[in-house]
Amino acid sequence: MSATLTIERLTIGLPEGADRPFAVENVSFDIDKGQILCVVGESGSGKSMTANALMGLLPQGVEVKSGRAMFEARDVLRLPEVEKQALRGAQIAMIFQEPMTALNPLMRIGDQISEVFAAHGLYTQSERRKRALDLVREVGLPDPEKIIRAYPFQLSGGQRQRAMIAMALALEPKLLIADEPTTALDVTTQAQILKLILDLRKKRGMAVMFITHDFGVVAEIADQVIVMREGKVVERGDAASVLHNPQHDYTKRLLDAIPTGKLPDARKLSDTPALEIKNLRKTFRTGGGLFKPVREVHAVDDVSLTVARGEVLGLVGESGSGKSTLGRTAVRLVTPDGGHVMVGGVDLAALSEEELRRQRNKVQMVFQDPYASLNPRQRIMSALTDGPINRGVPKEKAQAKAKELLEIVGLGADAAMRYPHEFSGGQRQRIGIARALAMEPELIIADEAVSALDVSIQAQVLDLLRDLRERLSLSILFITHDLRVAAQLCDRIAVMQKGKLVEIGRVDEIFLSPKQDYTRQLLAAVPGADWAQTEEVPA
């Protein structure tokens, strides 16, 4: 087989003052016809820069220093802009992580696909339309006639990504570059998109360069794998050997850090509940006017569950399942329409605003986005002591406690006098945990607390939570979309779908003998499920 793309000793320089001189250093690899090459690495490893260099999309100040990228006997890095333009779309196509921002919000899907033909001066108007329709059909979008007249905001995330793929495939490119195309999608949608890419590869025989941070995805689709770290390739090989027999320490650590779905031993749970949710309901109403009916979304629909003292309950569901609303209702950031939230004998859902402020400390929350959850203009110390001092804890005591908590979460007491921007995402999340603990809560709600972090950082934060669970016998309601993460930390798992509680049970029950179809679907969609399974159960 001949290589579609050969990259030789590619080096990309960063502007002065960046954290390292080169974004990508001395990287070489081939992609053969019909092959899927996965480029794996954590954020900042230079994997996206490599792809952008190929497409000529490097940001200002970043430039190719040396190396070649041979595609059809031409070096795409050195082509004049006009020829690059002809090549882009026609021979090399790219799909992006966030389909909402990659599509033009003011253009109909059909027009956007036709535009690809127009840009390359192909076909007549009616022919373009017909081809767009064919493509929409090929990527498996439902009701193609309607879809090509739809605007991007009318499509779901998965449908948008399919539309992006249709655009990328329009001119039958020989190479498809996919930059984290499934990261923003739900597991079940992700599984469908991966399958679509596999099918198209088979049907069209194109080469795919697939950039991802998720080894689960690698296990699903890769033929060849290269692992990048800080701009250098640290490991390469075919998928099976890299996954089962990693050579480099970094690969091993990445693989270890992946939540594999290895089930923890069931622990004995106490009978006293830390949180009791009874018949909770929350409905959001939007729109509604003279001529439009009100749109109602039952975000939380008659849900009841309990979290025992010292238990970690995982709350799992896809986006829009109402799991976050449930969490926010439990801390009363959102006031429920009906039902009870009992914490330590008090019904948080029924308290008045004034009373609530006094009882706030009972339930605390760790937020998803480590960058938005800390006030950029406030020192860590005051973020940690504001709440306790407000409750009447003397200042010295609160500050001593804050320092102690910073030690516990592994940051050291001297972090207290610094500002949030001096910390990395993982460190900020530790601060978020310390802030929650400072209030001495009976229950912590962690809303996607590790989703925004790289796998190795994610593993560290999970370790911390597990450690805290033991040491402080914390009760945690752990909200996540990732079943693998839930399996690592939780005692029991609750599955939500469309605002309803579908299934709740011990982790091993949910994983090994799920009772509901939906739970089974979720489990089957977890990327790399088969691979993880074989790792776990020694034959």
Added chain:
Amino acid sequence: MWKRFRSNMGAMIGVVLLISVIVIALIAPLIFSDGPWQMVQRPFLAPFAVDGLPLGTDTLGRNVAAQLAYGARVSLLVGLVSTVVALLIGVPLGALAGFYGGYVDEGAMRFTEFFQTIPNFALAIVLVAIFEPTLTSITIAIAIVSWPPVARLVRAEVMSVRTREFVDAARLAGLSKPRILIQQVLPNTVSPIIVMASLMVATAILLESSLSFLGLGDPNSMSWGYMIGAARTVIRTSWWLSFFPGIAIVITVLALNLIGEGLNDAFNPHLSRKGKA
């Protein structure tokens, strides 16, 4: 922040110009101990015609250079004080509207719009005409016509900061709403307010000059606008009488605008310098 500001050529030029104007305003009584109203020579002396009067004399034989220096005091004072007053009205109103939403927002914004529908300058003229034209009333009139944009800006900023997760975290910490607004939200809206304030000083100086030009200035204080207004009738024979105060206004306003732009770029590095990767 300071480093980014300093590397901006335009902004540094603005700072130098503004500091020069401030220094001149401050030392005016030292160089021109007679004050701006004293007649020192015969009228209509051209610049450099007589030693010691580098900018000539006006229609009554007063020293133009002295008038210019004293005028700087009035212009800067009015610009600064009226901006501070405008901020004192606009920031709290906008913050309350943005933070509490609902009826508070509706009420505050209708009130703001009421002021915005009347042309700035017309309202200022009416206000000054109703009150006695003194420095205080002019300053207040300028503040009253220039606070609405502040209120709208602060409202928009507060609305966007309000939805950030750290505000939720502060609510969970049991902090009261006023405290969250003052301690958590407002500090995060400071940078656009500073930028806007620096540009507002410039607008206020222009407004004051326009009012004085129309003869609505404080008759007891020398200002650049008054100088231009008084020289209007002799513009063809004595160009320097309107030219130099005009230049002074241009330089000061330009300096403030440059500083405003520089601050804006320094606060939002991602908008000004792309591709830092």
